[in-house]
Amino acid sequence: MANLHHKQQLQGLIGPLYVRNLNGKTIVQTRPIHPKQSKGTRASSVDFKYAMTQSQAIRQAFQPLLVLGTHPYTSQRLAGVLHKGFHVPQGVEEHYTLFTADLSHLMGFELHKTCPLEPLVPVAFPFALVADGSLHLAPVAVPPVNAKLLPEENTSCALVLMVASWHPDLGATAQTTVFSFALQRHAPTTIALQTEPYPAGTRLIVAAQLLVWNSHTVLGDKYYGNSKTFNPVQIRFTGVV
Template identity: 25%
Template sequence: MARIDKKSIISGSIANLVFRNVNGKQIVQSKPEKVNQTKATKLSASEFTQCSRWAKKLRISLIPFLVGLTDTYMYKRLTGQLYQALQTNTAKLKGQRTPCNADMSALAGFEFNTHSPFADYFLPNLAISLDSQRQLKVLIPEFEPKTEVVFAEQTYQAELVVYVLATNLEPDKAVVETHFILPIERQMDLVPATSWTSLPLPPDYFVLATAKLMYYNTNKFTARNYVNNKELNPACVVFAGGW
């Protein structure tokens, strides 16, 4: 419906035309066409919305591990990669798949800080698997720190931290978490092969394992002085799954 005011300016709509008054001038536009979403489109949109919620749950759980030392767009990148990993499960119907019932291995390798990718700073290959008892097993091969670990400038000590969390992704449910720390000395000839096994994790929970390098200096008078920052905080996802 359209109206004409005292200045003969039309406002409103007639058929497919929309009349507006902009700074005293008559503007005529076509009505925007309505977009009819298909059922598949609606399901995809709903799935992405769910991924945003799941990613938020994971981000909150990771706060103590990441302590804010991520790149600016990490949150958006995590949501996007979580969604892409979910999409690889083509055997399941959209709207029915979740990280708790789907193969999420495509999330492994996600870097929390693109300024200092974990894969560039820690070269040994971490072998990680979830056994039939739902215990996460981590195997770190023997390695030489001088050639296979990139240290921060003027630091000679580091820690490899592997942090594991299991969650059903419900906002009101606490996560189950555990971790271990491997000390690394720059001057060591070799770090022997190391294995670690978690306690059994709850069934039907999504399991996420992350790893990062923490650099520090010490002397006999002070405690450890960690030097990680927003430019140097190598951290990534090393395992994602549990279905």
């Protein structure tokens, strides 16, 4: 349905026609009722819709890490990265799923684009899936926290690792386990972990978050805590048991 604006300009749909205003001119265009799509275009569209759905599922799993500082375009950027894993090459009939797709593109994905974790915690985490189906992180030394993050002696810092798991029988429903490690100010902090065994076929994604807080302020304070401008969260591992 077309609408008449306060400037007496007509804009909208009239049957098969679309009326719009551009640079002071009224433009009338026909709109395709049933646009033709190639087989490849239709397949790509299905892949992207699936990627968007899984993006929301993954983002929802890590919501506890994002409450204080979610970048407004996280879901869209995440869907774009996932689409690379779900894209089905020409000639392949089977559709990839969360459990069969190659999601290696997720490694290093920053959920808060304007406040990346990589420069703050410049260390690789050697995650590995072991024979019994558990996730293992061999001991790794995290360097002392940048003094700029801890301007006062009573400022504290911790590295949080959240392991999200999706069982094939539960679809988009994720289970999460959180590990927290207090980081030292003047010396490296050695961290390691091992989870309980996961059933075969389980998809695992691990996100790391840097938390900063002060004894005189609540977490989320604009000066001494995570906020909408400071909330570094990065995906550090993904794999299938």
